[in-house]
Amino acid sequence: MAIRELKVCLLGDTGVGKSSIVCRFVQDHFDHNISPTIGASFLTKTVPSGHELHKFLIWDTAGQERFHSLAPMYYRGSAAAVIVYDITKLDSFQTLKKWVKELKEHGPEDIVVAIAGNKNDLGDIREVPMKEAKEFAESIEAIFIETSARNAVNVEELFQKISKQIPPLENPEVESNDSFKLTRQPSSTARRCC
Numbered sequence: 001m002a003i004r005e006l007k008v009c010l011l012g013d014t015g016v017g018k019s020s021i022v023c024r025f026v027q028d029h030f031d032h033n034i035s036p037t038i039g040a041s042f043l044t045k046t047v048p049s050g051h052e053l054h055k056f057l058i059w060d061t062a063g064q065e066r067f068h069s070l071a072p073m074y075y076r077g078s079a080a081a082v083i084v085y086d087i088t089k090l091d092s093f094q095t096l097k098k099w100v101k102e103l104k105e106h107g108p109e110d111i112v113v114a115i116a117g118n119k120n121d122l123g124d125i126r127e128v129p130m131k132e133a134k135e136f137a138e139s140i141e142a143i144f145i146e147t148s149a150r151n152a153v154n155v156e157e158l159f160q161k162i163s164k165q166i167p168p169l170e171n172p173e174v175e176s177n178d179s180f181k182l183t184r185q186p187s188s189t190a191r192r193c194c
């Protein structure tokens with residue numbers, strides 16, 4: 001079975017739960033006291049997708065404004081970007097829109113964009129209506145899903161949806177032989193997610 005390496009980056013405001021989503025996806029773990037990412041962290045996970053295996057090379061970026069200028073290193077060459085907002089923070093949805101604009105202007109042309117409304121376990125203090133976010137996602141032809149890293153809701157599904165959006169290889173043999181050749185990845189300050 002062909003293994004395809006797919007670079008994926010996570011973008012979004014600080015505290016929306018990017019690292020927690022990655023941690024849930026890769027290690028099925030949630031840490032209430034997770035610390036903010038410094039620079040970016042890198043993790044991988046391989047999942048089956050049709051007749052292929054998708055090895056996600058996941059760059060979890062730091063949401064703090066002081067790290068914003070590093071982001072192009074992570075979205076450059078990405079097959080997909082997951083832009084995360086916190087459903088309880090309207091501001092984080094505005095930040096998401098800025099990321100969409102930046103990706104459109106400077107990101108890879110064929111990048112798959114997924115919008116994740118995280119912390120949906122906190123629906124009683126919701127500030128971003130699901131309908132509004134869904135309509136926005138539709139308007140830019142992005143994947144949309146609400147997640148809870150805390151309760152393990154829709155995190156696997158988020159990455160499955162991304163896998164489905166990636167067109168299958170026309171010549172799997174070539175990629176299969178190449179599957180362990182990595183393009184150079186930018187260095188980063190790695191952080192244990194959990």
Ligand SMILES: Nc1nc2c(ncn2[C@@H]2O[C@H](COP(=O)(O)OP(=O)(O)OP(=O)(O)O)[C@@H](O)[C@H]2O)c(=O)[nH]1
Nearest residue numbers: 014015016017018019020036037063119148149150
């Ligand atoms: N209730 C709830 N809390 C969550 C969820 N996901 C993350 N959190 C909490 O939100 C806080 C921030 O989570 P992080 O994963 O560090 O957020 P981040 O987006 O990676 O933040 P930066 O690294 O600063 O960019 C932590 O206290 C998490 O425990 C969730 O689904 N539900």
